[in-house]
Amino acid sequence: MQASILLVEDDPEIGRIVRDTFLRENYHITWATTGLEGWEDFQEMAYDLVLVDLMLPEMDGFTLCKNIRLKSDVPMIIISARKEDEDKIEGLQLGADDYVAKPFSLAELKARVESHLRRWRRYKGAPKAKNxxxxxxxxxxxxxxxxxxxxxxxxxxxxxxxxxxxxxxxxxxxxxxxxxxxxxxxxxxxxxxxxxxxxxxxxxxxxxxxxxxxxxxxxxxxxxxxxxxxxxx
Structure with a gap:
């Protein structure tokens, strides 16, 4: 497996397409359809990257990003139809590393995922001080x-x-x-x-x-x- 990705997306068509795309690239991917489900999944295993929509039931994407960043430095990419600058700024301020607006190119999404994963691997490979x-x-x-x-x-x-x-x-x-x-x-x-x-x-x-x-x-x-x-x- 190349890496482990958590996808949090409530749109079944988009979620299925993104999941199947990364499965074909030999990634391990977990797909959650609500923010609360995504938060629970995140705490159950280690992920290398998170893809999160903003408009989610039960727990919105902003809250999910905030919760994840409080717990981990894992790369987070927001994928959302909300294109307002205020939403992008808030998402990035809460700890997201990137923002991809819907509709998006799967090729571009894969390229961004691979770029953030390269940085994450370098970060994890650095010597760690006693915690x-x-x-x-x-x-x-x-x-x-x-x-x-x-x-x-x-x-x-x-x-x-x-x-x-x-x-x-x-x-x-x-x-x-x-x-x-x-x-x-x-x-x-x-x-x-x-x-x-x-x-x-x-x-x-x-x-x-x-x-x-x-x-x-x-x-x-x-x-x-x-x-x-x-x-x-």
């Missing part, structure tokens, strides 16, 4: 082992608590709304997820021994959400 972060006040996180230490004591975080910490700490000082955290960590788009996020943030803070009124790691931005303020050593 750990150390902060003031004794917090240390081993991202590969998914292990959190506080003052040399290993913390017992749940999977959801670690995912919350990961999203916040890997994007320091960025404010995340409860809605964004719920969509990213719980993979759902229900409107009533705010209370769930609040409960898990409270539990995470207790384990980090992080006081709400004088936080050193997770700060509440009233009316907006939460951000990570831990200082790297």
């Amino acid at each position: 750990e972060s150390a902060y003031m006040h004794g917090l240390a996180i081993d991202w590969d082992q998914r292990q959190v230490m506080l003052e040399d004591e290993k913390l017992s975080l749940t999977s959801l608590e670690f995912k919350l910490l990961e999203v916040l700490a890997k994007h320091p000082h960025r404010v995340f709304s409860k809605k964004e955290l719920y969509e990213h960590v719980w993979n759902q788009v229900e409107a009533d997820g705010a209370h769930t996020v609040t409960v898990h943030i409270k539990s995470l803070r207790e384990k980090l021994r992080d006081p709400v009124k004088a936080p050193i790691f997770i700060q509440t931005v009233w009316g907006q959400g939460y951000r990570f303020i831990g200082e790297l050593l």
